[in-house]
Amino acid sequence: MHCLNKLLISFLLLCISGCSTLFFYPEKQLVRTPEQVGLAYQDVDIKVSDEVSIHGWFLPVEDNVEVKGTVYFLHGNAQNISTHLRSVYWLxxxxxxxxxxxYRGYGKSTGEPLIPDVFHDINAGFLWLIKQPSVQQKPIYLLGQSLGASMSGYLVGTQPEMRDRLSGVILDAGFTSYSEIARHIASDNWLTWLFQYPAAWSMPSDYDLIDVVQNISPTPLLIVHGTQDVVIPYQHGKKLLAKAKQPKAFLSYTGGHIATFNDVGNQNLLLEFMQKFTPTKP
Known part of the structure; x- marks a missing residue:
């Protein structure tokens, strides 16, 4: 969830409006394509409504590599898929x-990002994905990072039809609730310290991951968090782990915010989690 520090000054307005747009920092310009890092890809455009369409990339496995499964990736609150590609290009x-x-408003996607409107984008992407021939009869795993973890985890916890189609859920650096992360950000700077509680009170409370994370069970859940994360404190991951039900696992690593898959060891641990919970009949 890069650029959350940009919210500091905005909290003065947030206390008045409670506007969820302050959680989103989209960039329209794509800085690279998968082809530029040696990956084959398909451009995907999905119509969500008359006013909104979302854009994505589908990355097939390399030639002569067996398809083991599919990862549905939801990025954090800043930039767009071209910058977050680094988290999944190795898969x-x-x-x-x-x-x-x-999400709407990011990259080539149209519209304006708002909560809960962005949930329709995540759902639309998932519905497109499960209809693809190459995905059929193979496990599907959801991987969300930062704001993407909190949003997608909330959807899995509230939509059994999504949960039951997934073979595993990976939530990397998710936060427990919008109010708690807002209070943390405000309290971390002397300019906004006095506004930490008004900021927390102004946040939406109907879409908090901590309230539904237990409902992800019985789908296997892997919670990931870096011990040096100063954007979303490590304790958020521990609280989510405590609330979640089995089967669950926790990947703790020494590192900062969503730096997880810069490390080959963490890549291998993710693969071990997915392989452990590969169903015989997806």
Whole structure:
């Protein structure tokens, strides 16, 4: 969830308006394509409504590599899929297809990002994905990072039809609630310290991951968090783990915010989690 520090000054307005747009920092310009880092890809455009369409990339596995499954990737609150590609570019050579989308307002996606409107984008992407022939009869895993973890985890926890189609859920650096993360950000700077509680009170309370994370069970859940994360404190991950039900696992690593898959060891641990929970009949 890069650029959350940009929210500091905005909290003065937030206390008045409670506007969820302050959680989103989209960039329209794509800085690279998968082809530029040696990956095959398909451009995907999905119509969500008459006013909104979302854009994504589907990354097939490399030639002569067996398809082991598919990862549906939901990125954090800043930039777009071209910058977050670094978290998942390594998966196709390891046998996992990847589908990553930009929420409305990001990259080539139209519209304005708002909560809960962005939930329709995540759902639309998922419905497109499960209809693809190459995805059929293979496990599907959801991987969300930062704001993407909190939003997508909330949807899995409230929509059994999504939960039951997934073979595993990975939530990397998710936060427990909008009010708690807002209070943390405000309290971390002397300019906004006095506004930490008004900021927390102004946040939406109907879409908090901590309230529904237990409902992800019985789908296997992996919670990931860096011990040096100063954007979303490590304790958020521990609280989510405590509330979640089995089967669950926790990947703790020494590192900062969503730096997880810069490390090959963490990549291998993710693969071990997915392989452990690969169903015989997806």
């Amino acid at each position: 196709p050579e390891r046998g996992y297809q990847v589908f990553l989308i930009d």
